């Protein structure tokens with residue numbers, strides 16, 4: 672099996688796991704996994720497809736600016752430029768984007784603050800923050816319809832090899848050095864969003880900052 676075939680299967684297995692959680696409603700979501708550094712090439716989900724299905728046309732190989740490497744009728748994800756920024760600026764190996772009710776509601780509740788911040792939850796350790804009272808800040812950016820503008824805004828929040836950015840009333844994009852780390856960051860983010868929303872249910876009259 673070639674490296675590209677190995678990465679294809681790795682990403683397809685991750686996609687199946689996220690599909691089991693019903694995190695690809697209405698064809699939303701896109702996933703990517705790096706295949707080579709020089710030249711930069713990565714597999715990305717084909718645009719507009721039902722990501723709950725597993726087919727031979729789920730992904731396509733794109734270059735350092737998100738163009739298909741081979742002749743194809745498939746279109747790369749509409750949000751390929753966000754994945755380009757991740758691989759251009761970091762050593763990340765995998766990036767995942769999903770729309771969930773929880774991440775959309777959190778992004779709207781805390782959107783005006785331009786970030787949602789967590790402190791004191793054990794799952795913060797999934798972001799490799801182990802110190803006592805570590806604080807996790809997840810930026811929230813506007814959902815620019817013009818993808819190059821969205822990618823530029825998104826890029827300003829990329830500095831480490833693993834991270835997460837919320838796009839307001841849209842979804843979350845996470846990345847990690849490996850697909851394992853990217854999925855861990857995604858699961859931890861969604862856990863923390865669900866935790867915060869549950870907490871707010873018990874304090875309905877306070878939209879308080881968690882820190």
Ligand SMILES: CSCCC(=O)C(=O)COP(=O)(O)O
Nearest residue numbers: 697699700701718719748749
């Ligand atoms: C119907 S979801 C709108 C597009 C989107 O936000 C998304 O995540 C999926 O777009 P893609 O082009 O990757 O299928």
Ligand SMILES: [Zn+2]
Nearest residue numbers: 699700841842
């Ligand atoms: Zn999206």
